Structure formats: structure tokens, C-alpha cells
Amino acid sequence: MVNIDVGVDLGTDSVIIYMEGKGITLSQPSIVAYDEKKEKVVAVGSAAFDMLGKAPPYIKIVRPLENGSISDFKMAEVLLRSFLTKVFGNLFFKPSVAMCVPSSITGIERTAFITTALAAGARKVTLIEAPLAAAIGCGIDFKACKGNMIVDIGAGSTDIAVISFGGVVNSRSERTGGYDMDEAIKDYVLKEKKLYIGQKTAEAAKIKAAALTNPSQKITAELKGLSAKTGLPASAVITQTEICEAITPIAERISAAVHSLFEVTPPDLTGDILETGIILTGGAAQIRGIDSFISVRLGVDVKVVEDPLHRVAVGTGTCFKAADDLIDASFEEAGI
Ligand SMILES: Nc1ncnc2c1ncn2[C@@H]1O[C@H](COP(=O)(O)OP(=O)(O)OP(=O)(O)O)[C@@H](O)[C@H]1O
Ligand SMILES: [Mg+2]
Known part of the structure; x- marks a missing residue:
């Protein structure tokens, strides 16, 4: 066959x-x-x-x-x-x-x-x-008796695992990711700009302008939707700073989930991760500054791999x- x-x-x-x-x-x-x-x-x-x-x-x-x-x-x-x-x-x-x-x-x-x-x-x-799979796709030596932490931030789930000696030592899956960020942008725009927008529009704004560290007022994305005041088609502009405010709670949730996995990981492995750093993969790992956002909160180096969307x-x-x-x-x- x-x-x-x-x-x-x-x-x-x-x-x-x-x-x-x-x-x-x-x-x-x-x-x-x-x-x-x-x-x-x-x-x-x-x-x-x-x-x-x-x-x-x-x-x-x-x-x-x-x-x-x-x-x-x-x-x-x-x-x-x-x-x-x-x-x-x-x-x-x-x-x-x-x-x-x-x-x-x-x-x-x-x-x-x-x-x-x-x-x-x-x-x-x-x-x-x-x-x-992400570890293999990133070329990490997953067979080594050394701890590596991978965080795969997808659309609907964030998978966090400590890998050592060819297996998953500890893992957890948080049911959040890029989609919740889109929803957060939609809610923010309705509350602050009185504009209904669809998920596609929110996602496009996120991909164009989202940043979680040092956001700028000058970088913007245009939004088209339906005015909540007039019930007519309307448009508005959202700045990077505003997107950052909208999506920060989701990033905090991801960071807290990573923190909670550290708490149940054997100290020898956490020591390894202090050396190797945390590796980010998945589509939503492409949000600008998400690496430093997590790094500042956990005090560990965080790196986004090249082409994170395809590593898994x-x-x-x-x-x-x-x-x-x-x-x-x-x-x-x-x-x-
Ligand atoms: N350049 C980008 N900047 C920010 N977010 C992005 C970018 N490109 C893709 N995304 C987001 O990444 C997410 C998709 O990532 P991915 O393909 O890893 O998810 P998935 O594997 O389908 O979902 P899951 O792993 O949760 O089942 C979407 O929310 C998308 O908006
Ligand atoms: Mg995925």
C-alpha cells in the first residue's frame, strides 16, 4: 500500500x-x-x-x-x-x-x-x-532532558506546555485567544464610538494596528459599520492606544495562565525555562509587543518564533x- x-x-x-x-x-x-x-x-x-x-x-x-x-x-x-x-x-x-x-x-x-x-x-x-508539535516545528531539541515552555496562542485557545525529554510534563489550555481580542475590540468600539462593527472589521483593525507595548496615538485603523445612534452606515477611526486598552484584559488572561502553569512545574524545570525563555507560536503571537507584555509580568525572556502561524x-x-x-x-x- x-x-x-x-x-x-x-x-x-x-x-x-x-x-x-x-x-x-x-x-x-x-x-x-x-x-x-x-x-x-x-x-x-x-x-x-x-x-x-x-x-x-x-x-x-x-x-x-x-x-x-x-x-x-x-x-x-x-x-x-x-x-x-x-x-x-x-x-x-x-x-x-x-x-x-x-x-x-x-x-x-x-x-x-x-x-x-x-x-x-x-x-x-x-x-x-x-x-x-509546535516545539518540533520550531526545531527545539525536545528530546533533551531540559525544560522548554511553549505557548501557542491561537484563535480560540491558548495552549501552554512545559516539554522535556520528548514529552509534555505539564500543560494547560486556556479557552481564549485572537477571537476574544476581536470581540473585545467590537465591544470597545460600540461603547466608546457608538458603532457596531463585524468580526471581520475588528480582526482587520487588530492585524493592522494592534500593539500591547508602547502603543502610538498616530497609528490608526479605519472602521466601517452601523451607527448605534442613527441606525445608518457610519465609520470611525481607532488608534493603536485604544486597541491596546481593549485587548489588554485578554493578554492579562494569557499571561496569568502561563503564570499558573509555572506554579505547578517542578523547580528544576522552571530553572531551565529561566535560561531558555518562553517560546510563543500561533497566529495571535503576531500581536506586536505580546512578547514583552508577558516578559515584564513574569520576569522571563519571551520570544516569538519566525512564522509563528505555521509552526504547529x-x-x-x-x-x-x-x-x-x-x-x-x-x-x-x-x-x-
Ligand atoms: N498578523 C497578525 N497579527 C495579529 N493577529 C493575527 C495575525 N495573523 C493572524 N492573527 C490571528 O491569529 C488567530 C489565528 O491563529 P491560528 O491560526 O494559530 O489559530 P487556530 O489554530 O485556527 O486556532 P486554535 O489554535 O485556537 O484552534 C486569529 O485570531 C487571527 O486574527
Ligand atoms: Mg492552533
Whole structure:
């Protein structure tokens, strides 16, 4: 049988697929558009994303993942099957799929990932915890008997783990990330500028102008939406300083979650992390100044890796090679 290995980062915001030798072969939003009248899926990925906030009411725009876990099994299967078919052309030869999962998810949630992948056309499924995948993807020597701390800040979840000797020593998953920042910006704009804006607008402002340290009044983003005063289309401008004020509570929550993991980590490992520093990955790690924000609060060096958005997918796709060096509990296989 032909053996094809593929790594899938099935995230709340996007699905990223990595294949050894080919690199990132797919990166698309985790969205499905379902026509309730015709009872069929009408768009998947980028095409469904374009319909977000703009589709007629009978088209349901579904995000099958919530806070890093599968919340809509059927749509998650449709999404994954569609993307695997896009990557391989057809699923004549069923691929062996490695998938990353948030740390500290329940057994039932893990089973949901396995069942979804098998139903979507995988021959075999390997699960790996997201921070461990991130460590592999960052090229960290995860086999060494030395503590490393990885914080993967995604859209709906922040995964924090201490890794040593090929396994996850301690981990926690905080159900917050980039989406909560978008919501915080939306709430701020409504309260301070009396303007309703959509999530896409809030996210665009965040990506263009967010900063958590030394924000500037001069850097701004334009917002278009609906005036809460007149009920008519309107626009406003938000400064970097205002975005910083809006998203700081979310960054504080992330920083507090990292702090709480230190409290339950053996002192020898925390000593190692003082030397190695904290590594940030994930899309929301790209918020300017989030590294120094956390560093100032915890007194530990914090570094954002290059290309943080793709590190988990790269590590997931290369974990087959590293399998012999990984501790079993962090690495689980199921197949048919
Ligand atoms: N340049 C950027 N600056 C700030 N935030 C960004 C940037 N690019 C992407 N993001 C944010 O990163 C988040 C997506 O990150 P990522 O793809 O790691 O999440 P995910 O893996 O889909 O979610 P999760 O891990 O929670 O399941 C979104 O909230 C997005 O707005
Ligand atoms: Mg992720």
C-alpha cells in the first residue's frame, strides 16, 4: 500500500496542512457554508469565509471548531474531507494523518478528532499535543532532558506546555485567544464610538494596528459599520492606544495562565525555562509587543518564533519522523 503521511492543524480559525518534502500545501479558514433550504453544503474554506456576515439567512455559516475542540462533528468531517481531497486530488490512497489537539482536552474530545479524521478519509490517525508539535516545528531539541515552555496562542485557545525529554510534563489550555481580542475590540468600539462593527472589521483593525507595548496615538485603523445612534452606515477611526486598552484584559488572561502553569512545574524545570525563555507560536503571537507584555509580568525572556502561524502544522507533519523519540502519552495512534 502507498504510504502518504500528512500533518493537519485543524484549528478554530484555519486548517493548515503540511507534507514532508512539499511544505505547507493548504491553508484555509475553518468554515463551511450550509444551505438549509437545499440541505447541502455550498462552500468550504475561503469561499465560505467570503460569505461570512454577507450571506442570506438560509445559508448557515458554520465554524465546526470552538475553542480548539470539535463542536460540529458532521461539518468538521465535511471540512476535512474537502481539504484532503483538494490536497490529494482524490482519496483513492487513504493518507495517514497526524493531527494536533489542544493540551488537556478530554478523552471524548480526543476521540472526536480521531473519528472525524477516519470518517473524512484517513487510513490511520496520530494525535499529538499542539505545544509538542509546535516545539518540533520550531526545531527545539525536545528530546533533551531540559525544560522548554511553549505557548501557542491561537484563535480560540491558548495552549501552554512545559516539554522535556520528548514529552509534555505539564500543560494547560486556556479557552481564549485572537477571537476574544476581536470581540473585545467590537465591544470597545460600540461603547466608546457608538458603532457596531463585524468580526471581520475588528480582526482587520487588530492585524493592522494592534500593539500591547508602547502603543502610538498616530497609528490608526479605519472602521466601517452601523451607527448605534442613527441606525445608518457610519465609520470611525481607532488608534493603536485604544486597541491596546481593549485587548489588554485578554493578554492579562494569557499571561496569568502561563503564570499558573509555572506554579505547578517542578523547580528544576522552571530553572531551565529561566535560561531558555518562553517560546510563543500561533497566529495571535503576531500581536506586536505580546512578547514583552508577558516578559515584564513574569520576569522571563519571551520570544516569538519566525512564522509563528505555521509552526504547529510543520511540527505535526514531521512528527512521524520523531515518533521514536516521543513519549507515548503525548502521542496516540488509532487506525483501521
Ligand atoms: N498578523 C497578525 N497579527 C495579529 N493577529 C493575527 C495575525 N495573523 C493572524 N492573527 C490571528 O491569529 C488567530 C489565528 O491563529 P491560528 O491560526 O494559530 O489559530 P487556530 O489554530 O485556527 O486556532 P486554535 O489554535 O485556537 O484552534 C486569529 O485570531 C487571527 O486574527
Ligand atoms: Mg492552533
